[in-house]
Amino acid sequence: xxxxxxxxxxxxxxxxQSMTLQCAQDMNHNSMYWYRQDPGMxxxxxxxxxxEGTTDKGEVxxxxxxxxxxxxxxxxxxxxxxxxxxxxYFCASSxxxxxxxxxxxxxxxx
Amino acid sequence: AQSVxxxxxxxxxAEGNPLTVKCTYSVSGNPYLFxxxxxxxxxxxxxxxxxxxxxxxxxxxxxxxEFNKSQTxxxxxxxxxxxSDSALxxxxxRDMGDYKLSFGAGTTVTVRA
Numbered sequence: 001x002x003x004x005x006x007x008x009x010x011x012x013x014x015x016x017q018s019m020t021l022q023c024a025q026d027m028n029h030n031s032m033y034w035y036r037q038d039p040g041m042x043x044x045x046x047x048x049x050x051x052e053g054t055t056d057k058g059e060v061x062x063x064x065x066x067x068x069x070x071x072x073x074x075x076x077x078x079x080x081x082x083x084x085x086x087x088x089y090f091c092a093s094s095x096x097x098x099x100x101x102x103x104x105x106x107x108x109x110x
Numbered sequence: 111a112q113s114v115x116x117x118x119x120x121x122x123x124a125e126g127n128p129l130t131v132k133c134t135y136s137v138s139g140n141p142y143l144f145x146x147x148x149x150x151x152x153x154x155x156x157x158x159x160x161x162x163x164x165x166x167x168x169x170x171x172x173x174x175x176e177f178n179k180s181q182t183x184x185x186x187x188x189x190x191x192x193x194s195d196s197a198l199x200x201x202x203x204r205d206m207g208d209y210k211l212s213f214g215a216g217t218t219v220t221v222r223a
Contacts, residue, residue: 031209033211040216042216043154045210048210050209090153097142099211100156101153101155103152
């Protein structure tokens with residue numbers, strides 16, 4: 001039981017490049033989430049998926065898109081990376097109350 | 111709208127002393143409250159939650175938190191801190207009918223030997 005897994009662990013992009021962050025959970029949870037963590041700002045919700053087939057914007061969705069591929073997988077795409085998207089990205093899943101987090105992806109955009 | 115405030119950026123305590131990390135919240139309905147801990151270069155780990163019932167909630171690693179509705183607070187406590195408790199702690203809240211969590215900015219706890 002791996003919980004929530006994320007790939008890659010680290011990524012460096014140039015401004016304007018695109019990439020997809022992958023997330024998978026093996027806990028059969030209905031809800032999945034993408035957050036970004038910046039110093040002094042806590043975690044901010046980018047997008048979430050309450051159940052398979054649905055996605056909704058969170059607090060900071062601009063510049064991002066998501067796909068809930070199936071119940072297990074929820075990917076985050078940056079179409080044209082900007083330096084302001086330099087951050088640590090966390091995926092989480094939940095089946096009611098608490099959320100369970102992946103180890104994170106550290107993204108740097110130069 | 112929902113929000114969380116963690117008024118202290120840093121808390122420093124000596125090993126063996128009591129540890130308290132403060133959290134206040136704001137929600138329109140009934141709150142679900144959570145504490146998470148983050149060690150360096152790791153994801154967040156769930157510590158404890160308040161959903162309903164007893165106002166004193168016990169969680170992992172000897173931590174507990176008290177829900178105070180009148181003061182809209184959910185302070186995290188540990189009677190005797192360990193050096194290994196040094197980490198970043200996040201309080202989070204969501205409205206009972208919502209999927210989205212709102213996090214505080216985090217409190218860095220340093221426990222000195």
